[in-house]
Amino acid sequence: MSSSREPVEVAVCMGSSCFSRGNKNNIKVIKDFIERHGLCDKVKLKGHLCEGLCKDGPNVSLDGQVFHCIDAASISVLLEQEVKMQE
Numbered sequence: 001m002s003s004s005r006e007p008v009e010v011a012v013c014m015g016s017s018c019f020s021r022g023n024k025n026n027i028k029v030i031k032d033f034i035e036r037h038g039l040c041d042k043v044k045l046k047g048h049l050c051e052g053l054c055k056d057g058p059n060v061s062l063d064g065q066v067f068h069c070i071d072a073a074s075i076s077v078l079l080e081q082e083v084k085m086q087e
Contacts, residue, residue: 007041008044008062008063008083009064010030010043010044010045010060010079011046012030013060015051018059022058022070022071025072026070026072027045027047029075039083043083056069057069
């Protein structure tokens with residue numbers, strides 16, 4: 001059964017500041033979350049270059065909405081909320 005909704009797009013800043021301040025770990029957390037919950041068809045993970053929001057990083061966006069100071073715990077909560085909204 002396929003979903004008619006587009007997957008949630010999770011974009012992780014790969015700029016050096018965000019990457020070193022936590023997005024390296026956040027990527028692992030996001031990938032583990034997707035795999036653990038069988039969400040390959042509901043979540044699209046991608047990286048993007050620095051968008052100049054370094055002072056507020058690490059930055060992650062979900063469907064275009066930017067979230068700042070993201071850590072492993074907060075990205076898991078955001079993913080839970082966003083995926084549940086699709087169901």
